[in-house]
Structures are given as structure tokens and as C-alpha cells.
Amino acid sequence: MTEFLFLFRGSQMAARSPDQMQRTFEKWRAWFSDLEQKGILKERNPLERSGKLVQGRAKDVHDGPYTEVKDVVNGYLLIEAATIDEAVKLSKDCPIFDDDGSVEVRPVAKL
Amino acid sequence: MDGNEHLFRHEAGRLVSALTRIFGVHNLALAEDVVQDAFCRALEIWRVRGMPDNPSAWLMTAARNRALDVLRRERTASRFAPELARLIESEWTLTPMVDEILADDAIQDSLLRMMLSCCHPRLSEAAQVALILNILCAFSIDEIASAFMSGHAAVEKRIVRSKKVLAESKRLFDTAAPADFSDRLPAVQRALYLLFNEGYHGASTQTSVRSDLCNEAIRLTAVLLQHPLGKTPSTYALAALMTLTGARLPARTDSSGNLIALHDQDRERWNRTRLAEGMQLLELSACDVELSAYHIEAAVASVHAMAQGADDTDWNTIITLYDSLVRINPSPIVELNRAIAIAQRDGPEQGLEAINAISGPDRLVDYPFYHAALGELELRQNDRSRASEYFRQALAKARNPMERRFFAQRLAACEASDVVRGSGEFWDSTVTDRTNHEGSV
Numbered sequence: 001m002t003e004f005l006f007l008f009r010g011s012q013m014a015a016r017s018p019d020q021m022q023r024t025f026e027k028w029r030a031w032f033s034d035l036e037q038k039g040i041l042k043e044r045n046p047l048e049r050s051g052k053l054v055q056g057r058a059k060d061v062h063d064g065p066y067t068e069v070k071d072v073v074n075g076y077l078l079i080e081a082a083t084i085d086e087a088v089k090l091s092k093d094c095p096i097f098d099d100d101g102s103v104e105v106r107p108v109a110k111l
Numbered sequence: 112m113d114g115n116e117h118l119f120r121h122e123a124g125r126l127v128s129a130l131t132r133i134f135g136v137h138n139l140a141l142a143e144d145v146v147q148d149a150f151c152r153a154l155e156i157w158r159v160r161g162m163p164d165n166p167s168a169w170l171m172t173a174a175r176n177r178a179l180d181v182l183r184r185e186r187t188a189s190r191f192a193p194e195l196a197r198l199i200e201s202e203w204t205l206t207p208m209v210d211e212i213l214a215d216d217a218i219q220d221s222l223l224r225m226m227l228s229c230c231h232p233r234l235s236e237a238a239q240v241a242l243i244l245n246i247l248c249a250f251s252i253d254e255i256a257s258a259f260m261s262g263h264a265a266v267e268k269r270i271v272r273s274k275k276v277l278a279e280s281k282r283l284f285d286t287a288a289p290a291d292f293s294d295r296l297p298a299v300q301r302a303l304y305l306l307f308n309e310g311y312h313g314a315s316t317q318t319s320v321r322s323d324l325c326n327e328a329i330r331l332t333a334v335l336l337q338h339p340l341g342k343t344p345s346t347y348a349l350a351a352l353m354t355l356t357g358a359r360l361p362a363r364t365d366s367s368g369n370l371i372a373l374h375d376q377d378r379e380r381w382n383r384t385r386l387a388e389g390m391q392l393l394e395l396s397a398c399d400v401e402l403s404a405y406h407i408e409a410a411v412a413s414v415h416a417m418a419q420g421a422d423d424t425d426w427n428t429i430i431t432l433y434d435s436l437v438r439i440n441p442s443p444i445v446e447l448n449r450a451i452a453i454a455q456r457d458g459p460e461q462g463l464e465a466i467n468a469i470s471g472p473d474r475l476v477d478y479p480f481y482h483a484a485l486g487e488l489e490l491r492q493n494d495r496s497r498a499s500e501y502f503r504q505a506l507a508k509a510r511n512p513m514e515r516r517f518f519a520q521r522l523a524a525c526e527a528s529d530v531v532r533g534s535g536e537f538w539d540s541t542v543t544d545r546t547n548h549e550g551s552v
Binding site: 007013014015016017018019021022024025028029032044045046049075077095 | 116117118120122123147150151152153154155156157158159160161162243249250251276338
């Protein structure tokens with residue numbers, strides 16, 4: 001088994017009614033509950049909207065977000081899967097794509 | 112979701128009402144923006160982390176913090192609720208004041224204030240209902256348009272205009288003024304009644320949307336009942352009427368959303384808990400001498416609720432009740448319902464006679480169930496060609512696909528050769544169907 005990091009990017013919530021929000025939430029809940037039932041979910045966390053970027057030899061500190069909205073990471077999870085193909089397959093059921101977001105799937109380095 | 116599949120919707124209505132008290136009714140849009148923003152953030156976090164233990168408190172805190180930001184940033188430049196201006200100015204009083212208004216009881220009171228405000232006498236009944244749905248039930252313009260089968264632009268125009276009227280009213284309705292409250296109460300009851308009606312008889316083809324409207328009406332009536340000035344006998348009667356009738360919702364349509372006539376409904380599917388609640392509310396409504404139309408309609412619903420089946424229904428009592436209703440609330444539709452009850456008790460010929468005796472039948476020509484009633488009774492007399500003719504007229508007047516399918520099915524029954532079934536009220540109409548006469552949103 002390999003661990004994979006999923007980085008959730010983009011998907012700023014467009015205006016929608018409270019009931020639509022609830023439906024979106026229910027989709028995410030169903031997705032996570034599926035991962036939990038499979039016993040492969042190790043960690044999950046949302047991120048604050050902004051932070052700091054420390055950069056360069058001078059260690060300059062900048063306010064985030066640092067990129068275009070669609071590239072901002074707003075959450076992550078850690079999951080176990082046999083292969084990257086299997087991890088990618090799992091990511092495809094994520095409801096983030098309904099909101100034009102993306103998932104970056106990265107295997108955790110093994111050795 | 113904590114047993115509440117509409118948590119976001121309900122919390123939105125509560126929080127927008129509460130923040131409007133602080134921001135002032137002219138800043139309703141600002142309150143809506145703040146709540147929308149807080150909810151977006153909630154969704155971003157919850158979707159990954161899962162729902163917090165106390166989601167309502169979470170949403171309230173998120174909205175509170177955003178509201179405080181707005182108040183601090185704009186308190187010198189903007190005008191908020193005039194009666195709170197001095198408390199907003201000082202940092203010492205700002206946070207305690209906001210927290211006081213966002214306490215649970217106070218939020219409930221704000222919701223009620225907003226409900227009373229939405230029923231402003233300058234607004235038409237249809238506009239009041241639309242405003243209640245938009246602000247208190249947090250239905251979007253599109254959701255309202257789809258519930259009422261009307262266009263987005265028309266609904267938007269109506270809402271925008273109504274909100275302007277609301278903004279001009281300077282402040283939210285004061286729930287502590289007994290005389291004003293009693294003056295406004297009938298309009299609120301009426302709007303909630305129409306909201307329920309829209310769910311029960313209205314245009315939407317989606318069963319879930321229809322029951323949403325009924326459930327929202329029941330929920331808001333319960334809010335009214337929590338206030339000492341709101342819990343009058345007629346409010347109890349209204350709540351009883353909605354609850355007893357709402358109990359039949361699960362049996363009222365089949366799995367494809369087709370209407371099922373009352374006599375064909377599987378009474379096992381009626382919601383027993385609701386029926387019991389409804390009977391209790393009906394009892395509470397009899398706490399004074401006041402007798403409203405809601406009392407009588409609730410009593411009719413209770414007679415159906417107590418019957419084992421259509422044949423076992425106490426039609427004598429129902430006819431007597433409709434007699435009283437015609438006196439309090441003369442309406443050709445009430446008379447039609449009475450005539451149908453007579454047909455149930457005495458037979459189709461007497462029923463037809465009663466229909467023909469309705470004063471001003473021309474007021475009923477656009478009401479599809481008028482033609483359908485004539486058709487149903489002719490069918491029972493075995494005059495199939497006349498019956499077909501009436502059902503064709505009903506079909507032509509049908510207001511939504513659900514009614515269209517229902518009449519088409521009755522028309523087909525006229526042409527079929529098997530024995531015609533039929534006893535009990537032909538359709539489920541103990542809530543007086545007024546959608547046709549009040550115009551829809």
C-alpha cells in the first residue's frame with residue numbers, strides 16, 4: 001500500500017441557494033463516508049483562505065494567497081491505495097469537479 | 112443532517128432576520144450577503160472536515176464574526192438600525208449587543224418580526240408569500256420560480272419590488288406591540304395558509320418541492336404559536352388544518368408524482384404522528400369562542416383523518432361544516448366542496464343538483480375541478496358521453512402537468528368498459544383550493 005496526498009484546489013463557492021449548498025455538502029459527505037468505509041482514509045483537513053508565503057534568501061514574508069483563485073489549495077487528505085491509478089480513480093468521484101475545482105494526486109515518497 | 116435536511120435553509124432565514132435587526136431593514140441585502148458569505152465558508156470547511164457537532168452554533172458564529180467586521184468597518188460611514196446606532200458606535204456595547212440579538216430566543220423573535228414585516232399591507236398576498244419564501248425560507252428566485260411554475264424574471268421583479276416596500280418601512284415589525292400584532296396577524300395567517308395551499312394544490316410537478324412548501328408553512332406557523340400574541344385560537348386552527356392535511360401528503364401522489372384521489376389513497380401511508388399532532392392542535396384551537404374559517408377547514412380535515420376509509424366517512428358532519436364555512440367565507444369553491452359531500456351522502460343526482468344551485472357558477476369556469484366534479488357525477492350516473500365532455504373541459508383548464516395527467520386518466524376511465532369505481536371525495540381538497548383565484552406568484 002502507498003499513501004497518497006490529495007490536494008484540493010480552486011472551487012471557490014459560486015453563489016447558490018442554501019438548499020443547493022446543503023446538497024453540495026451531502027455529496028461530499030457521501031464521498032468521504034465511502035472512503036471511510038473502505039478504511040483507507042488517514043487524514044483530512046480544510047485550510048484557511050489565506051496565510052503567509054516566506055520566500056527567497058531574504059526570507060521575505062508575503063500575504064497569501066499567492067496564485068490565481070483556481071490554483072489555491074483549500075484542503076487536503078491522505079489516503080491509502082495500491083497504485084496511483086487506483087488513487088486517481090478514487091479522486092474522480094470527488095464532488096469538487098462540480099464546482100470546477102481540481103484534485104492533485106501525489107504519492108508520498110516511499111524511500 | 113441532524114434530522115434536518117434543510118438546515119442551511121432554515122438557519123439562513125433565522126440569521127438574515129437577526130442581522131437585519133442590527134443592520135436595519137434598509138440593509139436587508141447586506142444581511143443576506145453576510146449570511147451567504149458565512150455559509151460559503153461553512154461549506155468550504157465542512158465538506159472536507161465533516162459537519163461540526165453543533166452546526167447551527169457554528170453558522171451563527173461565522174455570521175456573527177462577519178457582521179462584526181462589517182459593523183466596525185462601516186459604522187462611521189453607514190447608517191444601520193437607527194434604534195441601535197448608539198450601541199453600534201462604541202466598542203464597549205457593540206459586541207454585547209450583537210451577542211444579545213444572536214441569542215437563540217432573540218433570533219426566534221427576529222424571525223417572527225421578519226414574518227410580520229413581510230406581510231406589509233402595501234404588498235399583495237402573492238408578494239407576501241414570495242417574500243416569506245425568499246427571506247424566511249431562503250428559497251432562491253429560481254427555486255420560487257420553479258415552485259410556482261413562473262418565469263425567473265417575473266419572480267425577480269416581484270421580489271425586488273417587495274423588498275423596496277419592506278426597506279421603506281424603516282424598521283422591522285415590533286412584536287411587543289399587542290394592538291399592531293393583532294392587526295397584522297390575520298395577514299400572516301393568510302400568507303402561511305396560501306403558502307401551504309401552494310404546496311398542496313399548486314403548480315410544481317415535483318413532489319419534494321410541494322411537500323417542502325407545506326412543511327415550511329407548518330414550521331412558520333409553529334413559530335407564530337410560540338409567541339403569546341401569536342397563539343390565538345385561529346392560529347392553532349390553522350396549524351391543525353395544515354398538520355392534519357399535511358399528514359396525507361405521503362399518500363397523495365404515487366411514485367411517479369401522479370395525483371391520487373382521496374378515496375383511492377392508501378390510508379396506511381398517512382403520517383400517524385402528524386395526525387395525532389393535528390388532533391391535539393385542533394383541541395387547543397377550541398380554547399376560546401373564536402371560530403374562524405381555519406377552524407372549520409381543520410374540522411373537515413379531522414373528519415377525514417378519523418375515517419377508516421371513504422365509505423366510513425361522516426359526510427353529515429362534513430356537510431354541516433361546509434354549511435358554516437359558506438356562511439363565514441362565501442366562496443364558490445367552498446360551495447362546490449359542499450356539493451361533492453352531498454353527492455357522497457345522497458348520491459350523484461343530488462350532488463349535481465347542489466352544483467347547479469351554486470350561486471354565480473361562472474366564477475368556477477376556470478377552475479378545472481368544477482368540470483371534473485360534474486364529470487365524476489355524470490360518470491356515476493353512467494352518462495359516459497357527458498362525463499367525457501366534462502373531463503375534456505377539465506383537461507383544457509388544467510393548471511399543471513399533474514392535474515393534466517389526473518384528468519386524462521379520468522377521461523380514459525369514461526371510455527373504459529369496466530365498472531366505474533368511486534366513492535369518497537373525488538380528490539383531496541379539504542384545504543380550499545384558492546390557487547386559481549388568488550393568482551400565483
